[in-house]
Amino acid sequence: MADPLLKIEDLCAQVAGKEIIKNFNLTINEGEVHAVMGPNGAGKSTLSHVLTGKPGYEVTSGHVWFKGKDLLKMSVEDRAREGLFLIMQYPVEIPGVPVTSFLKHAVNAQRQYNNEPELDTMEFIKLLREEAKKLGIDAEMLKRPVNVGFSGGEKKRLEALQMTILKPSLAILDEADSGLDIDAIKVVSNGVNALMNEHRALLIITHYQKLLTYIKPDFVHVFADGHIVKSGNSSLSEEIEQNGYAAYTKEQ
Amino acid sequence: MSGLLSDIALFGADIPWLDGLRSRGRSAFVLPTAKTEAWKYTKLHALQRDDFVYSPSKFLEELEGVADSDDECGCTCGCGHHHEHEDCGCGGHCQCAHKPRLYIDLPFDAYQIHFYNGKFMPLYPALPVGVEVMTLMQAVVEGEAKNYVGKYIDLQKYPFAALNTAMLEEGLFVKVDAGVSLQKPLMFIYHTQTENPLVSNIRNIFIAGKNSSFEIVEYFYHVGGDKDCYFNNIVNEFYLSAQANVKHYKFQNEAFKAVHIALNYVNVREGAFYKSFCLQKGADLGRNETKVDLVQEQAQAQVDAAYIMNGWATLDTTTDVEHLSSSTSSDQLVKGVVGGQAKGVFQGKISIVKDAQETEGHQLHRALLLSDTAEIDVKPELEIYADNVKCSHGAACGELDQNQLFYMRSRGIGEDEAKQILIDAYLLEVISRIDNEQIKEWILSNV
Numbered sequence: 001m002a003d004p005l006l007k008i009e010d011l012c013a014q015v016a017g018k019e020i021i022k023n024f025n026l027t028i029n030e031g032e033v034h035a036v037m038g039p040n041g042a043g044k045s046t047l048s049h050v051l052t053g054k055p056g057y058e059v060t061s062g063h064v065w066f067k068g069k070d071l072l073k074m075s076v077e078d079r080a081r082e083g084l085f086l087i088m089q090y091p092v093e094i095p096g097v098p099v100t101s102f103l104k105h106a107v108n109a110q111r112q113y114n115n116e117p118e119l120d121t122m123e124f125i126k127l128l129r130e131e132a133k134k135l136g137i138d139a140e141m142l143k144r145p146v147n148v149g150f151s152g153g154e155k156k157r158l159e160a161l162q163m164t165i166l167k168p169s170l171a172i173l174d175e176a177d178s179g180l181d182i183d184a185i186k187v188v189s190n191g192v193n194a195l196m197n198e199h200r201a202l203l204i205i206t207h208y209q210k211l212l213t214y215i216k217p218d219f220v221h222v223f224a225d226g227h228i229v230k231s232g233n234s235s236l237s238e239e240i241e242q243n244g245y246a247a248y249t250k251e252q
Numbered sequence: 253m254s255g256l257l258s259d260i261a262l263f264g265a266d267i268p269w270l271d272g273l274r275s276r277g278r279s280a281f282v283l284p285t286a287k288t289e290a291w292k293y294t295k296l297h298a299l300q301r302d303d304f305v306y307s308p309s310k311f312l313e314e315l316e317g318v319a320d321s322d323d324e325c326g327c328t329c330g331c332g333h334h335h336e337h338e339d340c341g342c343g344g345h346c347q348c349a350h351k352p353r354l355y356i357d358l359p360f361d362a363y364q365i366h367f368y369n370g371k372f373m374p375l376y377p378a379l380p381v382g383v384e385v386m387t388l389m390q391a392v393v394e395g396e397a398k399n400y401v402g403k404y405i406d407l408q409k410y411p412f413a414a415l416n417t418a419m420l421e422e423g424l425f426v427k428v429d430a431g432v433s434l435q436k437p438l439m440f441i442y443h444t445q446t447e448n449p450l451v452s453n454i455r456n457i458f459i460a461g462k463n464s465s466f467e468i469v470e471y472f473y474h475v476g477g478d479k480d481c482y483f484n485n486i487v488n489e490f491y492l493s494a495q496a497n498v499k500h501y502k503f504q505n506e507a508f509k510a511v512h513i514a515l516n517y518v519n520v521r522e523g524a525f526y527k528s529f530c531l532q533k534g535a536d537l538g539r540n541e542t543k544v545d546l547v548q549e550q551a552q553a554q555v556d557a558a559y560i561m562n563g564w565a566t567l568d569t570t571t572d573v574e575h576l577s578s579s580t581s582s583d584q585l586v587k588g589v590v591g592g593q594a595k596g597v598f599q600g601k602i603s604i605v606k607d608a609q610e611t612e613g614h615q616l617h618r619a620l621l622l623s624d625t626a627e628i629d630v631k632p633e634l635e636i637y638a639d640n641v642k643c644s645h646g647a648a649c650g651e652l653d654q655n656q657l658f659y660m661r662s663r664g665i666g667e668d669e670a671k672q673i674l675i676d677a678y679l680l681e682v683i684s685r686i687d688n689e690q691i692k693e694w695i696l697s698n699v
Contacts, residue, residue, distance in 0.1 A: 113664070
C-alpha cells in the first residue's frame, strides 16, 4: 500500500507557551474524508494552523508526514504547492489586490514549483471563468479586491473557487467556531464534494454535526484535551449531536 | 561656503533685471543646517563637499561661433531623432553629435523634450498651434520671462530656489494659449550621465492660458555607474489662468548616490485646477517640494505623491498649500514604503487665510515600514484663520499585515512575491488617482 497522504505522529504544539496539542495522532489515506469534532475552545483550529504553518504556533515534538515528506520542515508556501489547502473560517481581506491577479500568482507559483509552464493571462482567465461559473460566481466578483466587502457566502465561494483552481490533494475545512453560516457551508460543501475523488482527501474540523450532513465523513474523531479521545464512523457524530461532548471532557 | 555657487559666466549678464535677480539669489543662498526648521528631518550631508562642478554655459558657447557652422547639422550621432537638417528645427545649432542616444522607450506617446546633464537638447517636437516652447534665455531676450521668473518665490524661505536663481540660465519657457488643449502629454526627460559631481540648476516656467489644458510629465533618470553623485536642483513655476487644467506627473529615478531637490511653485487662479502626482524612488537624497497658492475663487489643487526606498536613502515630500481665496479646495494623498535603513520625510502644510471662507483642505499621509531600522518623520501642519472651512489631516505608519501575508503564502505565493504584491496594492490607492491610463500603467510598472 502507498504512503498515507497525511500521517500525524505524537504531535505536540503550543501557542504563546501554552500546550494546546498533546500527543496527537491521525492518519489520512487518499480518498478518505475525516472529521475532527470537539467542544469550543479545545484547540481544534490550532491543528489546522499547525498543519499549514501559521507563524506563532510552535511544534514542540512529534512528526507530520505529507505524501511521505516532512511537512513541518516546509515553508508555508511549499506546503500549499505540495497540495495542502486550508479553507479558512475567516478568509482575509486584501485591499488593492483583485481576485484574478491574486489567483494567477497562486496558480503560477504552484506550476513553477511543479516544473510546469506558467499560464498566460488569456489561458488563466478562461480557466478561472469556467470554474467560477460552476460555483455561481459572476465575472464582476473576480475583478474585486480579495474578500473586501464580500458577504460571508461570497467569501466561502471564493475559498471554494481557490480550492477548485489549485486542486489540492488534501483540503482542510476549518469551521471550528460555533457560528455556522448554513448557506455559506452549502457553497463550500458543493465545492468540496465536486472535487473529491479517490486520490484526494478531506479533513473537516467542526463543532457541530450539522456540517456533516452536507459532507459525509468516513471517519469521525472526537478531539478533547489536545488529542483524539475516540474514533468511529459517521454514527459517532450523531451520538455527539444527541449527547454533546460532556462524556468526553469529563474523562479528563 | 559650499562649492555650490560658481562664478562661471552666464548668458545675459548685461541684462540688468536678470543680473539683479541672480544677485538676490546669490546673497539669499545659505545651505540649511539641522536648525533650519524646514530641513530638520532632511540632512544635507551629501551636499557638504567642495568639489562640485558646473559645465560651461551653452548659450555663451553658441554665441561664440558654433552658430555659424550651420551647414553641418552634425547629426551623425545616430540618435534616431532626425537626420535631415531641415526637419530638426534646430536652426543649425544641433549639438547631438557629441551625445549618446536619447531615445527612450516609453509606453505612451508624448511630445518629448530632452535634457542631458542639465542642458536642454535643442530638439523641439512638432507642437500644435497655440503651444510655444522656448529656452528660458530666449524668453528673457524676447521680454516674456521677466513677468514671471521668481515672481512669488521667497528666496529667504527656499534656499535651493535661491541657488537656482543665482545660477539661472537653463530651462524652458512653455506657454499654452487660451482655450488650447494638448492631446498628448509634454514630457520632459532629464538624462544624467556623469562621473563628476555635476550641479545642474534648471528653471522651467509653464504658463497655462485661460481654459487651456495640458499634461506635463517629468522623468529624471540616470545612465551610468552607481557611484555617480551629481546634484539636480530644479525649480518649476506654474501659472494657471482662469479655468485652466494642468496635470503634472513626475517620476524621480535618479542615480543611487545622486541628490535631487525640486521646488514646484504653483499659482492657481479662478476655477483652475492643478493636479499632480510624484513618485520618488531614486537618489540618495531626494526632496520634492510643492508650494501652491490658490489665489482666486474655485481654484483647486490635488497634490499626490508616493515614495518607495531601501538602503540608506532619504526621500522627502514637502507640501504647502495656501488657500488665499474663498471656495477653494485642495486634497493631498501621500503614501510611502520604506525599508532598509532608509528614511521617509513628509511635511505637509495647509493654511487658510481669514477671508478664505467655504474652503476645503484635506491631507493624508500613510507609510509602510518594512524593517526595524527604517524611519519615517511626519510633520502635518494646519494653519486656519477662517471659520467656515472643512479641513482634515491624518498620518499613519504601519507594517505589512501578517495575516494577509500568511493568507497569500497559504495559497502557494512565495513570501517575497507576496510582499511585493502587498506593496503594489498599498501604493495603488494613490497611483490609481492618476487619470491618464497609460501614465498610470507606466508608473505602476516602475514601482
